[in-house]
Amino acid sequence: MDELQPGKYIVAVSGGVDSMVLLHLLLQRPELQLVVAHANHGMRPDANQDEALVRDFAAAHNLPFYSAKLNLGKSASEATARTARYNFLQQCSKKVNAQGIVLAHHQDDLIETAILAIMRGTGWRGLAPFVGNTQFVRPLLKMPKHQLIGYARKHNVPWREDSTNTNQAYTRNYIRHTLMPMLDQKSSTWQDSFLQHIRNQKEKRGKLEKELTKWLDEHVQYNNTRAMLRRYQIIMLPQPVAYELMQQLFRVHTGHSFERHIAEAAILFAKTAKPQKVMQLNGNWQLRAESANVIVEPR
Secondary structure, eight states, rough: OOOOOSSEEEEESSHHHHHHHHHHHHHOOEEEEEEEEEEEOSSSSSHHHHHHHHHHHHHTTTTTTTEEEOOOTTTOOOHHHHHHHHHHHHHHHHHOSSSSEEEOOOHHHHHHHHHHHHHHTTGGGGGSOSSOOTTOOOOOTTHHHHHHHHHHHHHTOOOOOOOOTTTTSSSSHHHHIIHHHHHHOSSSSSSHHHHHHHHHHHHHHHHHHHHHHHHHHHHHEEETHHHHHHHHHHSSSSSHHHHHHHHHHHHHSSSSSSHHHHHHHOOOHHOOOOOOOOEEEEEEEEEEESEEEEEEEEE
């Protein structure tokens, strides 16, 4: 919890044991102004009960409470739910002028996310998850799940169990309930080794992104919602370097990176597009070519 400086924070609370323990721990820090935010995805019949638990707990501790019914439906993917949830949290943060959003990801989540990234064919960044957006704070990453459950029981912290957590149709649940126990049987130290690998990748990622940001500061011109880069600078770079710089530009300017095929297409566009040509990046952002420059701007 030491990384949280005094100030106002949005705390994302689902009603599960992880986020309820997080909120209980944060309540021990009187210098923090806490605002509770709950996203009701509408993916389970009992979702309203989760919302009621969080609302009542916030009221019992005189904490401001925000909620949103996202109505995603039971067939929505994990990625869709996460995007909708994060959009809601960022809206809450902007509304109350918070200096950060506190999330309840813990050590088991860190391992599961890295394994999931490997299964999906990640690049090296996938081995250092939960890095890159300083708006989100994750103070529980060194705590395993069993410690959170033990804390909740010791301090009588209420929580609700997500009824979908045992459904192994979700890949993350398969990793949690089948793959990781199998690995535990094969080796009692694999988690420690894997976590050390994640920490090493996180350190390398931090150093690289610092250098990439420094390069962008020297070569990119920012003007409100536009970011302009000289096209010859992309042309002169080796493809792997150009890819990392393009993704870092997207992260810095738009708030997130794009899928690999989009970033690679953006590099080709920067090198070859005729002036005034436009490439759509997503529903909100586009690239526009000038004779000497390429510009990242809102659509």
